[in-house]
Amino acid sequence: MNKHATTPNPRAEKITGGVATDQRHDSAHKHVNGTAVYIDDMPEPAGTLHGCLGLSAATHATITSMDLSAVRTAPGVIDVLTATDVPGENDISPTGRHDEPVLADGKVQFYGQPIFCVIAETREQARRATRLAKLEYKDLAFVTDIGELDPRKDKLVTPPLTLKRGDAAAAIKAAPRQLKGQMRVGGQEHFYLEGHIAMAVPGEDHDVTIYSSTQHPSEVQHMVSHALGVPSNAITVEIRRMGGGFGGKETQGNQFAALAAIAAKKHHRAVKIRPDRDDDMIATGKRHDFLIEYEVGFDDEGNILGIDFMFAARCGFSSDLSGPVTDRALFHCDNTYFWPAVHAQSAPLYTNTVSNTAFRGFGGPQGMVGAERVIDEVAFAVGKDPLEIRKKNFYGTSDRNITPYHQTVEDNIIQRIVAELEQSSSYARRRREISAFNANSRFIKRGLALTPVKFGISFTATHYNQAGALVHVYTDGSVHLNHGGTEMGQGLYVKVAQVVAEEFQIDLDQVKITATTTGKVPNTSATAASSGSDLNGMAAQNGARQIKDRLTDFAAEKYQVPRDQVLFLPNRVRIGNQEIAFADLVKQAYMARIQLSAAGFYKTPKIHWNRDKGEGRPFYYFAYGASCSEVSVDTLTGEYMVERTDILHETGRSLNRAIDLGQIEGGFIQGMGWLTTEELWWDGNGRLRTHAPSTYKIPLASDRPKIFNVTLADWPETSEPTIHRSKAVGEPPFPLGMSVLHALSDAVASVADHRTCPRLDAPATPERVLMAIERLKNEVKAGA
Amino acid sequence: MAKVSIRNEIRFILNGSDVVLSSMASDATLLDWLRLDRSLRGTKEGCAEGDCGACTVLVGKLSSSGLVYESVNACIRFLGSLDGTHVVTVEHLRGRPGQLHPVQQAMVDFHGSQCGFCTPGFVMSLYGLWMKSSDPSNEAIEKALQGNLCRCTGYEAIMRAARAISSYGKATKDPLAVERKAITARLEAMRDGARVEIGAGKKRLIVPANVDDFAAVLDKEPGATIVAGSTDVGLWVTKHMRDISPAIFIGDLDGLCTIAEDNGVITIGAGVTYTEAFSMLAKRIPTLGPLFDRIGGEQVRNMGTIGGNIANGSPIGDTPPPLIALGARLTLRKGKKRRTIPLETFFIAYGKQDRLSGEFVEAVHVPVPAKGTKFAVHKITKRRDEDITAALGAFFLTLAKDGTVADVRIAYGGMAATPKRASAVEKALLGKPWTEQTVEAAMAEYAKDFTPLTDMRASAEYRALAARNLLLRFFAETSGTRKPIQVSRHEAA
Structure with missing residues (x-):
């Protein structure tokens, strides 16, 4: 049914669409009939021009000659922008390290780096002309694979981080047993279905309005203002919705927006840049892949006593967000485990690849994967079920609760989560059944694993933990809501609207959710770090409360009742003994010249972080979950299937269970894809060869677990007063996909009677699975 | 004319x-x-x-x-x-006045969209399925959605919506049916x-x-x-x-789009799509069915043709190896002149086929395997469905009464510059008893037949090892319990 605002019922017992109710996505009806407008669907202003990036064909080189004459004379071409056309600063590095040019200037550092930008009458003309460029390069030595680098010596893109508590080296040495090893975990392409896009519309003076597919409109605003050399107040960035973001649109939209704006101002015409899928995948950053080295000391029972990690990451040619991403990997190298003595360091390595960037989890999942590998290693070493080792090493609730960064874990519920999931998934029974199955099946082997998740919530850059909102109440009682968060499918808009509806006690359809724009709410943070509802929900609530306070004051005075006798009931207000419709009170307030608009604000309390010391409270709270997966593996080919997955994931008192369920299911599948079939592959010349869905394989409907049970742990007892006691749900479900990797590992281990840790690296493609099987079989043969 | x-x-x-x-x-x-x-x-x-x-x-x-x-x-x-x-x-989907179409309403009610960008495509795929089948199985829904990627939902909500569509309306009342x-x-x-x-x-x-x-x-x-x-x-x-x-x-040409069986030979016109060929091939050569489910997505199967798959000569086309193993022949036509050749001789070298200027592939003729023969085809990919072959092996075997191999044809894709027979492996099998010992000996012969490449789909080592193991799988499946020896989305029948 199409959504039309209806007249609110002033006698309702409850509003429709308040918090903790299952609301559909506010745009669902428009998604399904194709009327939801994405930037490429907007009507273009007359005379709109189109841009196409010219990408480097060399991996690391100086550009010795650049002949663009054929490009310039190609049909429809208006202009070709190069580095010298950038009127302001030729830099879009988001952390201010000045290491990322808009267009390469004389030197390229990865295959696919943008060098020039063709502006033409049509997109097709721009694309065709781009191919006519004649560039010559003088190749320089390059490195694309971190396996060839020394994390302790080679070039870093940003300063590393060290976390330590206790004397890890001594603890490992003193432990009854030790082991060490390493693990590779691959990167990941975001594969948002809507690729990057920017459309810049020039205005008077320095003004330009940019429609940008970005999770971070304020940053686009700042980058464009730097690139144009004009103040931020000339730039307006707007985004109604993205066709997926997942972190890929946190910083990576800057380039397209800056170029579109430069061309728009230069030619006084609107300019749209929408790279094709290949260019998008080649020229924009991805999840960081890691090489994790670990050394651990433990006892015969599997208690871990000391641990040392090195997390080396492929960052690409520039820093982008690699500092905070590699930091967050370290922040999650404990996952749900107490490390009695720990030393962990990061190595954000320079490589001649695209600069890697944010991706759901932001390094956290990579850190957890390292922790879980260590658990597996210890379990195999002591000959116990990995689940037993997991439980043995969990954080305590009153002791054994200090993280490697010296924050106390105050809200630990992992024991309860895992106990309930172990029960509901019939772990013990299925463990026995699988053993029996494997004993009788020569080629097909099954595997089972239950893995936990603890994810830290807050931006680790403390200043990012602030948000603004703008709330207007119009004289008919309808509400206009705007905030700094962006909608990329996660349901943020509807959740925040629910908060505002709840606050005013009006039906949800009285709240109009409007496009995110830097003109309404300034200096916003990226919609990232799972913070969207926590921050913007609070800011919107604050805005609504300011107006509500004024309405209360007004009603108390006008009707001569004490303030506490003004109550906001569903679609009406009780003032003393009488009730009037919300809209009527609003109208009266307007006539009395009461301000019906407010800018809301929120900043997360309690958090602080000293990076130099490696100490503080970077996270306001943690979100917990666990998943249990069973797989079957064909030991002849390495092909596999997920037979069943059970998930129990914490949402706090969910604002909207329907939306949260979608985040959990979707996050799990995306995490599973990262660890299974999604493989980025560079050839010997440093060229990424997996840059389209024909070669880069994200999960399909037929890759879902055959049986998929998801339960929300919506237990109300969260420790902090978050927005209506809900918990962030964007990133935490992503690492639930680890249970599939470990189930595959378990199946592989069965070919050697679970005596050897398979050390299955990720992504565990059928190839990696088969090769691990072969390795184990050969070890058995050699040992026999 | x-x-x-x-x-x-x-x-x-x-x-x-x-x-x-x-x-x-x-x-x-x-x-x-x-x-x-x-x-x-x-x-x-x-x-x-x-x-x-x-x-x-x-x-x-x-x-x-x-x-x-x-x-x-x-x-x-x-x-x-x-x-x-x-x-x-x-834009053409309609429900009752002011209402969404049943497919759309189910997607809304079951939260089948998040970012919404893939959603119109899912709606259209589900609409196409619903018109054909009002109460589809999970397997049928998954198959209909193989060509639709969603990065947000994890598909579960879309599956729930798909199963519920018929409770929102009858396909027979749908405007396209009425009109x-x-x-x-x-x-x-x-x-x-x-x-x-x-x-x-x-x-x-x-x-x-x-x-x-x-x-x-x-x-x-x-x-x-x-x-x-x-x-x-x-x-x-x-x-x-x-x-x-x-x-x-030539997608829909009269005279090029028929599929018919005559005297044990199925003739497939070059314009026949995978979808159109599927029903007859899956019925007459049942072990081909699962392969067809793994070629492209539904949209690609509705468009792509077997003739095109052969004519473009790709070393990773999925139909040439099984057709070669089955002993298929190919009719080429230039003007009014036709010639028919064994399919395997069509592929000369990478990018080079036995096709004259002005000549085109008109039809392929596929003998239906005789009773008692064994035939199987196995495709290996990184992702199970809608993925391009890393290696694909097709096996056709006739045993003599004494259990020895009387006839064998094995052809592979993804292992050489063209679809190619495993001649040395075949030679090692021919005349020998069809036993695991024979198979193991033959597996050592693969190195003589193939020197596969490393690329983004698989390494040379993996291709070689998996290709070899497929022969063992074929043996295991055609002896003993005769059950499929592979992980499957759906329980073996």
């Missing part, structure tokens, strides 16, 4: 309206035309290579069984191929038996009147690009911006 009349326009129905186009580039895609010329922007571009499904629309065409609507990828479907069809986009007769009449009225020619000289696009006309046209214009399903040629345009003109569209 009778003289054919020539028409200088293509005619089709877009949603409710008749469309006549007399001027277009031969490489104009349906998606760009919808979005840029008609401002119908509900249909999205996700990849422009037929792999993500965001651009899914339905194309209705008159077939032997009447008007059939199939999901296709608008991004790689050329406008020139639409003559005489009914194109249905998401079937009228649309059929309008499409029939468009069929005038004429050849379509648009543009001049090298820039022409041609839709021949029938297969004889095609032969004549190609004979005169041997440099033309032959476009059947455009699941490959489409990418030449969208990805590589290659000039394909003059282009000859």
Whole structure:
């Protein structure tokens, strides 16, 4: 049914669409009939021009000659922008390290780096002309694979981080047993279905309005203002919705927006840049892949006593967000485990690849994967079920609760989560059944694993933990809501609207959710770090409360009742003994010249972080979950299937269970894809060869677990007063996909009677699975 | 040959309206035309290579069984191929006045969209499925959605919606069903038996009147690009911006689109799509069925042809190895002259086939395996469905009464520059008892037959090892319990 605002019922017992109710996505009806407008669907202003990036064909080189004459004379071409056309600063590095040019200037550092930008009458003309460029390069030595680098010596893109508590080296040495090893975990392409896009519309003076597919409109605003050399107040960035973001649109939209704006101002015409899928995948950053080295000391029972990690990451040619991403990997190298003595360091390595960037989890999942590998290693070493080792090493609730960064874990519920999931998934029974199955099946082997998740919530850059909102109440009682968060499918808009509806006690359809724009709410943070509802929900609530306070004051005075006798009931207000419709009170307030608009604000309390010391409270709270997966593996080919997955994931008192369920299911599948079939592959010349869905394989409907049970742990007892006691749900479900990797590992281990840790690296493609099987079989043969 | 009349326009129905186009580039895609010329922007571009499904629309065409609507990828479907069809986009879906269509309402109620960008494509794929099957199994839904990528939902909500569609309305009451007769009449009225020619000289696009006309046209214009399903040629345009003109569209030609069995041999016309071939092949050669479910997605199977899969000579085409193992023969035609050759001799070297200038693949002839013979085909990919082959092995075996191998043909894709027989392996098996010992000995012979490459799909080592193991799988499946020895989405029957 199409959504039309209806007249609110002033006698309702409850509003429709308040918090903790299952609301559909506010745009669902428009998604399904194709009327939801994405930037490429907007009507273009007359005379709109189109841009196409010219990408480097060399991996690391100086550009010795650049002949663009054929490009310039190609049909429809208006202009070709190069580095010298950038009127302001030729830099879009988001952390201010000045290491990322808009267009390469004389030197390229990865295959696919943008060098020039063709502006033409049509997109097709721009694309065709781009191919006519004649560039010559003088190749320089390059490195694309971190396996060839020394994390302790080679070039870093940003300063590393060290976390330590206790004397890890001594603890490992003193432990009854030790082991060490390493693990590779691959990167990941975001594969948002809507690729990057920017459309810049020039205005008077320095003004330009940019429609940008970005999770971070304020940053686009700042980058464009730097690139144009004009103040931020000339730039307006707007985004109604993205066709997926997942972190890929946190910083990576800057380039397209800056170029579109430069061309728009230069030619006084609107300019749209929408790279094709290949260019998008080649020229924009991805999840960081890691090489994790670990050394651990433990006892015969599997208690871990000391641990040392090195997390080396492929960052690409520039820093982008690699500092905070590699930091967050370290922040999650404990996952749900107490490390009695720990030393962990990061190595954000320079490589001649695209600069890697944010991706759901932001390094956290990579850190957890390292922790879980260590658990597996210890379990195999002591000959116990990995689940037993997991439980043995969990954080305590009153002791054994200090993280490697010296924050106390105050809200630990992992024991309860895992106990309930172990029960509901019939772990013990299925463990026995699988053993029996494997004993009788020569080629097909099954595997089972239950893995936990603890994810830290807050931006680790403390200043990012602030948000603004703008709330207007119009004289008919309808509400206009705007905030700094962006909608990329996660349901943020509807959740925040629910908060505002709840606050005013009006039906949800009285709240109009409007496009995110830097003109309404300034200096916003990226919609990232799972913070969207926590921050913007609070800011919107604050805005609504300011107006509500004024309405209360007004009603108390006008009707001569004490303030506490003004109550906001569903679609009406009780003032003393009488009730009037919300809209009527609003109208009266307007006539009395009461301000019906407010800018809301929120900043997360309690958090602080000293990076130099490696100490503080970077996270306001943690979100917990666990998943249990069973797989079957064909030991002849390495092909596999997920037979069943059970998930129990914490949402706090969910604002909207329907939306949260979608985040959990979707996050799990995306995490599973990262660890299974999604493989980025560079050839010997440093060229990424997996840059389209024909070669880069994200999960399909037929890759879902055959049986998929998801339960929300919506237990109300969260420790902090978050927005209506809900918990962030964007990133935490992503690492639930680890249970599939470990189930595959378990199946592989069965070919050697679970005596050897398979050390299955990720992504565990059928190839990696088969090769691990072969390795184990050969070890058995050699040992026999 | 009778003289054919020539028409200088293509005619089709877009949603409710008749469309006549007399001027277009031969490489104009349906998606760009919808979005840029008609401002119908509900249909999205996700990849422009037929792999993500965001651009899914339905194309209705008159077939032997009447008007059939199939999901296709608008991004790689050329406008020139639409003559005489009914194109249905998401904008055409209707429910009762003021209401959403049942497919759309189910997607809303079951939270089947998050970012919404892939959603119109999912809606169209589910719509296509619902028209064919009102109560589809999970397996059928998953198959219908193999060509649709969603990055947000994890698909579970979409599956829930798909299972519920029929509780929102009856497919027989759907506008497309109600208007079937009228649309059929309008499409029939468009069929005038004429050849379509648009543009001049090298820039022409041609839709021949029938297969004889095609032969004549190609004979005169041997440099033309032959476009059947455009699941490959489409990418030449969208990805590589290659000039394909003059282009000859043969996707729906009379005389080229039949599949029939005669005397134990199935003859498949070069214009027959995977979908059209599936029902007969899956019935007559049951072990081919699962392979067809893993070629492309539903949209690609609705467009792509077996003839095209053979003609383009790719070393990773999925149909040549099994057809070679089955002993298929190929008919090539130039003008009025035909010749029929063993399929395996068609593939000479990488990028080189036994096809003369002006000659085209007309049909492939596939012997149905005799009773008692064993046949299997196994495809190995990184992702199970809708993925391009890393290695594919096809096995055909006849045992003598004494249990020795009387006849064997093994062919592989992805292991060499062409689809290729494993001659040394076959030799090691021939005349030997069909035992694991024989198989193990033969597995050592693979190195003589194949030196596979390393690329983004698989390493040489993996290809070699998995290819070898497929013979063991074939042995295990055809002896003992005769059960499939592979992980499966669905329980073995």
